[in-house]
Amino acid sequence: xxxxxxxCGTNSIRLLIADIAEHGGSPRLTDVVRLMRVVRLGQGVDAxxxxxxxxxxxxxxxxxxxxxxxxxxxxxxxxxxxxxxTRDASNREDFVDGVRARLGVEPEVVAGExxxxxxxxxxxxxxxxxxxxxxxxxxxxxxxxxxxxxGAGGVxxxxxxDMGCVRFTERFLHDDPPTPQQVAAAEAEAERLLDEVxxxxxxxxxxxxxxxxxxxxxxxxxxxxxxxYRSSEIDGAELPIRLVEAAAAELLSFPRERRAGLPxxxxxxxxxxxxxxxxxxTILRRLEDRTRGGITTALASEHDILDGIALGLFPAxxxxxx
Numbered sequence: 001x002x003x004x005x006x007x008c009g010t011n012s013i014r015l016l017i018a019d020i021a022e023h024g025g026s027p028r029l030t031d032v033v034r035l036m037r038v039v040r041l042g043q044g045v046d047a048x049x050x051x052x053x054x055x056x057x058x059x060x061x062x063x064x065x066x067x068x069x070x071x072x073x074x075x076x077x078x079x080x081x082x083x084x085x086t087r088d089a090s091n092r093e094d095f096v097d098g099v100r101a102r103l104g105v106e107p108e109v110v111a112g113e114x115x116x117x118x119x120x121x122x123x124x125x126x127x128x129x130x131x132x133x134x135x136x137x138x139x140x141x142x143x144x145x146x147x148x149x150x151g152a153g154g155v156x157x158x159x160x161x162d163m164g165c166v167r168f169t170e171r172f173l174h175d176d177p178p179t180p181q182q183v184a185a186a187e188a189e190a191e192r193l194l195d196e197v198x199x200x201x202x203x204x205x206x207x208x209x210x211x212x213x214x215x216x217x218x219x220x221x222x223x224x225x226x227x228x229y230r231s232s233e234i235d236g237a238e239l240p241i242r243l244v245e246a247a248a249a250e251l252l253s254f255p256r257e258r259r260a261g262l263p264x265x266x267x268x269x270x271x272x273x274x275x276x277x278x279x280x281x282t283i284l285r286r287l288e289d290r291t292r293g294g295i296t297t298a299l300a301s302e303h304d305i306l307d308g309i310a311l312g313l314f315p316a317x318x319x320x321x322x
Contacts, residue, residue, distance in 0.1 A: 010142025038268020112160020215276025
């Protein structure tokens, strides 16, 4: 069976076309096409509460490209999931109508908790929890970050909070590079939101952390000192937290010109990676403290909510598509 999954977030819109089949009792994906376009759909949503016309135009242009690929590769099923930016927008019906017209499917504007569960499913499809292990999956997006703790039996606790690289850039990091006062304000808000997370998600119980999405993989690429963005080296890279923190600090302190010149940096992330790095650094510091040094490394994964969306298209037993 061939499926197509689209994840539309605050900063990027991504496509996965994959073949899906049962392997060892669980569905397994084999990539056919995996693409990402930075469209900044959430541009200004935090301030205006509306999706900007230019942002919708960029997003629909990417969707036109994706629709053509889906037709060319003859996907049997298509699923479109939209997350933080569209949850917050008063004119999201304009977005919904545009998606429906281009893909012929109804976009699912998912709640934060479902977004978190999809992220967990995607991440652990490649790095499954061991018996007795508690895995924390952190999905750091443009408008929100999802925190999910689970084990071999599935998700045990999850929460989504309004803490993302686009949202924090627009709220706090106004200078290039940001001033110490701006950094301190962003860190204080991140700490406040992490207090909120801990009321629902037991960070102290985690024995391993998997970070997913573009901010985290870009920080990882910098920590690895890559001369280009190589998914094969980033996916599954498990690095000491101290090394990740140092890489995050550099990205936060670099001026725009230097960030843009980094060989692994996607042009669409140049303006928001500082905030993403700050958030990831703050999360890892909190996690190391709460686990009393039990977690000293962070694993980066290229498998995330996009994989979870695709896996959700696998037919249940008795479904006529099986």
